[in-house]
Amino acid sequence: MGIYNLLFTTLIKAGINFYSTLPCSYNVEFIQKLEETINQSNYLRNIKKELPSNIHHVPLVREESGVALSAGAYIGGAKTAMLFQNQGLGNMITQLLALNSQQEGSYKIPNIYIISHRGLEGEKIAAQKPLGKKTGNILDLTDIKYTFIQSPSDLDKIEELLLEYDKGNSIAFLVAPEYEQGPLRLDAKLSINRKLQGATFPSINKKATMSRYKAISIIMNLVENEYIISNIGHPSRELHQIKDRGRNFYLTSSLGQSYMLALGFALSLGNNSEKILCFEGDGAILMNSASLSLIPDQNPTNLIIIVLDNGVYGSTGNVPTYALNKLNLGAIAHVYGFPESKIRIISEKKTLRDEVEFALTHDGPFFFHVLINDFYKPVPIIPFSAEEIKRRFMSNR
Ligand SMILES: Cc1ncc(C[n+]2csc(CCOP(=O)(O)OP(=O)(O)O)c2C)c(N)n1
Ligand SMILES: [Mg+2]
Known part of the structure; x- marks a missing residue:
């Protein structure tokens, strides 16, 4: 079992049911598993109507929005996790402090972050290195407890950190990319029907008098x-x-x-x-x-x-x-x-x-x-x- 498969299975077992994601080429396995599971539970729901499908997947376009999205889901009763690459961590600092951290004035809403930790030893893309070096510093700055996940044998580290989440803390799994194995890619579809909506929209010329x-x-x-x-x-x-x-x-x-x-x-x-x-x-x-x-x-x-x-x-x-x-x-x-x-x-x-x-x-x-x-x-x-x-x-x- 790959690291992301293990993480996914462990989180599902822990009752985490609301996921938002932004892909890194090393974390695609997680998104695949998530989609597979949702499709399966939809399938089961269709044949056995009483089975609820309460696992959500929301693909993101910007990491900081995932922090707020997760916070919203939490106040609605969901248990949330967000998957992304550490390049996005810099974009998130304001929201991590305001919504998740333990600082006075924060909403102190717990979330789980699964971070592809690019820029480590073995990284070929130099541009990944600055964030790679500072990832831990940003998590420290924002009061997020984290652990390094290097291989599927790290299950006990995952379970141990989840105890912190249960106490109301935000946590992060810093997942080392499996550089030797190389990135995972979804199968390319060489001919795709692209149907994109155009836009015609009325201009506005109105007086605004209401306060x-x-x-x-x-x-x-x-x-x-x-x-x-x-x-x-x-x-x-x-x-x-x-x-x-x-x-x-x-x-x-x-x-x-x-x-x-x-x-x-x-x-x-x-x-x-x-x-x-x-x-x-x-x-x-x-x-x-x-x-x-x-x-x-x-x-x-x-x-x-x-x-x-x-x-x-x-x-x-x-x-x-x-x-x-x-x-x-x-x-x-x-x-x-x-x-x-x-x-x-x-x-x-x-x-x-x-x-x-x-x-x-x-x-x-x-x-x-x-x-x-x-x-x-x-x-x-x-x-x-x-x-x-x-x-x-x-x-x-
Ligand atoms: C990231 C960030 N940038 C800037 C601010 C400062 N700020 C707080 S409210 C606000 C104005 C918001 O304007 P708008 O959304 O149009 O709402 P309005 O107050 O006009 O109703 C700004 C710039 C902030 N709080 N956070
Ligand atoms: Mg305004």
Whole structure:
């Protein structure tokens, strides 16, 4: 049995059921095993209807989004692991500190990282070496406990570290590439039918007169038992001021990751739960737009993303973003795979009310592009710690 096969089998036995992955040529075996297992359990479910298929696989396009996605799945009750190459570890530092670490102010959400540790002795690609050398330092910096996995005989090391995970710590397996064996490749298909969606999308020429405070107030008048995951800064603060409740999850960090948390949460609950509303900002979407492509693909029908687009970094001084008069966020969502039928462009209060009402009773995932003005209403900061926000939300599930 190869190392990745062993890791996969051990994690499945430990009940880890939510995986996100970004391939390294040395970790493909893990992804293969994962897909095989999911297909098998789907097959079994088809012939024996009562068998649930609760193993998720979400292919990533950016590592830091995997940290937030996993955190979202965790608050929905999943046990999560993420597979990637150590080159991606640098991209993840902010999210590791904000969501996983044991620092004051962190959400202290545990996750398991399976890292292809490139750049070691025997590495032929020199560019892998800087990250190879610093991988342990980054994990130390972010409070992630780790162990080196060199061969399939390291099973006891895997099991030992999993005990740390059970105590609520984030852990990492640093897997040495099997350089002698060489990388694994999926079979090449020499003729592939590529059907790619084009994009035609209406231009926008509208006055934005609604404030964010008003928009959130309108939405909160319609919300009953739904979940809300809200983005960093003033949006979460206004939401807290307008209607604080147990099913509000305030992100006080992680710019651009609110919708990834919401996606993970939605997937881990499945589509039978209450609707999940996610607030995002224009600056946030522009910072992390590529991961939008995961949403239409994963198709969480109960997710409603509401982008409150004021055209500025409202929480940090009202400085304009590219969304103000250049980039059309609805069109961006369309390019990343949202069908036009699930996108709404909204600038009026009544339309917002009607469309939220519609989305609460119809299948999504929806992408609401809400044009608001840049009015700044002073509101207090959120009085809860990140851990309190997490605990309260999880106990209201
Ligand atoms: C990675 C990162 N970069 C920058 C910041 C600082 N920051 C916090 S909120 C914010 C503005 C976000 O703007 P937007 O998403 O448009 O939301 P708005 O405040 O306008 O509602 C910025 C730049 C941060 N917290 N994290
Ligand atoms: Mg903004």
